[in-house]
Amino acid sequence: MSTVTFELYNDEIGILTLNRPEAANSFSKQLMKDFNDQLDQIEMNDQLRALVITAEGEKAFCAGADLKERSGMSEEEVVQTVGQIGRLVTRVERLSIPTIAAINGAAFGGGLELTLGCDIRIASKKAKMGLTETSLAIIPGAGGTQRLARLIGLASAKYYILTAQRFDSIEGKDIGLIQEVVDPADLKERAISLASDIASNGPVGVQMAKKAIDQGFDHDIDTGLSIERKCYLNTIPTKDRLEALEAFKEKRKPRFEGK
Structure with a gap:
């Protein structure tokens, strides 16, 4: 089974789902390959008008890098893998159609960086998030230092990145990162509703x-x-x-x- 699935809600709205809940939907090499394969198809679909990006399960949207996989990598392999995540986020960001991140659960490190590449972010009331890389003696390397500052301001971005502070979806909305916070059961429906609003426009x-x-x-x-x-x-x-x-x-x- 693919670690990233794609389905059409209708001809104009697509739903891309990270499907590795047993590993907190983390970025393994296979997940990144499957993600890019799905983007190949999305980019060729000229009927799509909006894309929802979410994840399977209620616990995690994406926990970032697969640390178990990374622990066996050489330094060069780590650099290459982080570069692959960064290129994937940039590819999402540069899609011609609007993207909505429906954050169903934990979004840390590269997982939150993925949402920063989306145009709109909505989150479950139970979601937790953060760019926590400095607590692992590294820094956000998939665009987080640049995109977070552009979204919430320089001082706030420094606060959250330098402290590795974790925060909930309510705080995320307060700082301007999250546009809407909804009940977990309503998240997908609300994301589709927003996508429908977009798709109804020219x-x-x-x-x-x-x-x-x-x-x-x-x-x-x-x-x-x-x-x-x-x-x-x-x-x-x-x-x-x-x-x-x-x-x-x-x-x-x-x-x-x-x-």
């Missing part, structure tokens, strides 16, 4: 909005506005834009095709 507009935000964020305001304008111009010649105007005139819901 696909080209959604993708261009994500691109404008991501590419403009680290630039000065003038450069960011220039990026926004280029992305906006990509939406003008689309059939969906004209359909939205027609639907408004006819007082009906638009039927977007992503064209």
